[in-house]
Amino acid sequence: MDGWARFRKNRLALVGLVLVVVLGLTALSAPWIAPYDPARQSLIEKRSKPGGKYWLGADEFGRDILSRVIYGTRIALLVGVLSALIALAGGLALGMTAGFAGGWLDSTLMRAVEILLAFPYLLLALAIVAVLGPGALNTTIAVGIWGIPAVTRIVRGSVLALRETEYVGAARALGAPGHDLLRRHIVPNILPGLIVYATLFMANAILLEAALSFLGLGVQPPTASWGLMVSTGRDVLLVAPHVATVPGLAIMVAVLAFNLVGDGLRDALDPRLRGS
């Protein structure tokens, strides 16, 4: 049975996939489906309860929460995708280097990776953002850098295992140049594992962006970011709980969606890991 057939039989994974597609479409069509301009303020309607004119209510500045949640999808996915690319590119480069070079370079790189992996993830991202300063781009970079060590370890492990396989040995014996080995034999073999990791990484990246923005160190106002919306809603939590809690639901749904797809992909692409 091929991967897709296995994936299709997993109902939870399909739910996740539908959610991911919906999130993607929402991000793409935000200007057309958002009922209001996400920055439009209407102070006399501030903290409006959900229902009526504003389906999900209005925030402290009388901005439509639904429209801001819709626009927030863009930031969440953009930060997620770009940071995943940073993590993959960095991890591939370092992992390949470590795996192929071996020797002191390998051991130095892997010690460094172990140290970074041992570090509580939020603290590492915090340290990076503390230095870079807040903002959407810096948040993306911080989240991406946070992902590099794990990818490095996955890639290096696969390279070490693949290097010893007969077909890579045979290709090398036939005189295949290094970049050819990488492109034709190594990369296709580590791709499934990386796709699974990247999907689960998206879930964590969205959580991390939201956390940094919540702390005030990530995406800055007035950009509509879910974490930032929860943070501003916190000030009025006791008088208007919906301002903080509604955007948090969006974070949960997005993270859940990518977790479901990631779990499904892992079970489908790598049956050995099922249930782990």
Added chain:
Amino acid sequence: MLTFVIRRLLLAVPVLLGVVFVVMLTIDLLPGDAVTLMLGEHATKDAVAKLRGHLGLDKPFAVRYLEYVGRVARGDLGRSIQQNRPVASELADAWPATLELTVAALVIAAALGIAAGVASAVWPNSAFDAVARLGSLFGLSMPIFWTGLVLIVIFSLWLNWLPVGGAGSLSHLVLPAVTLALPSVAMLARMTRSAVLDVLREDYVRTARAKGVGELLVLSRHALRNAFIPIVTLLGLQSGQLMGGAVLTETVFAWPGLGRLMVKAIFARDYVLLQGAVLVFALAFVIINLLVDLSYGLLDPRVAKQG
């Protein structure tokens, strides 16, 4: 046993040196000069240079690194820039609160997570299993700061049972500890389920059942003891997650711990304090993982024999 502990403690030294190195290097390499940020954009060149000299920032990186490590080895973490207090005493004020919070969360996570995971594994595909698995999926997907706010709305605002924030009494501890524990409960329930399921498929479990050992004894003596090794490993890893989560939980609940101190240090660009806080977190993480390694010896006689 003692040589093992000493060897492990010595191995922790390069890890801590590495953490300090990475943190200092990030602070050094990336743009955004701490001094300029502290003094504001309109500071004179003289003032900037003077403060740089005062903080020792005009020296090369390697010198500063070695000096810092040398001072830390003597127990001197420097003085915080903002408060001008010894960093060591600022950290000493804050860490008991964080310890209290994370230990409480770890206990909740271990109790609930392991219990739910074992129950799921004993009755796989039951209604309980389905609910527990779905619950842990949600638990892993909820942003911790949001969970905290939702719990405040439910238990402080609507039910009026527990305080909104602050520290001092047991009732102050409940909401932050539960908030911090929830993702770990979910993770542990998941892992415990698969670990126990794996063990229950082993031959020795079948043998035990075949010779008429009661199901409860099979579970406690054979299954759980063996499943505990991966579970304890995860517990150690989760403590790292808890420390990260503590930063958010402490912010939500105004809990006076290290996490909040660290966020304050970041906002104040107080990198001396930041370095100290990071070092304490790293040290705590190293110690916890040492304890985890030591517990293997208690759980698995094979490890103990190897010494």
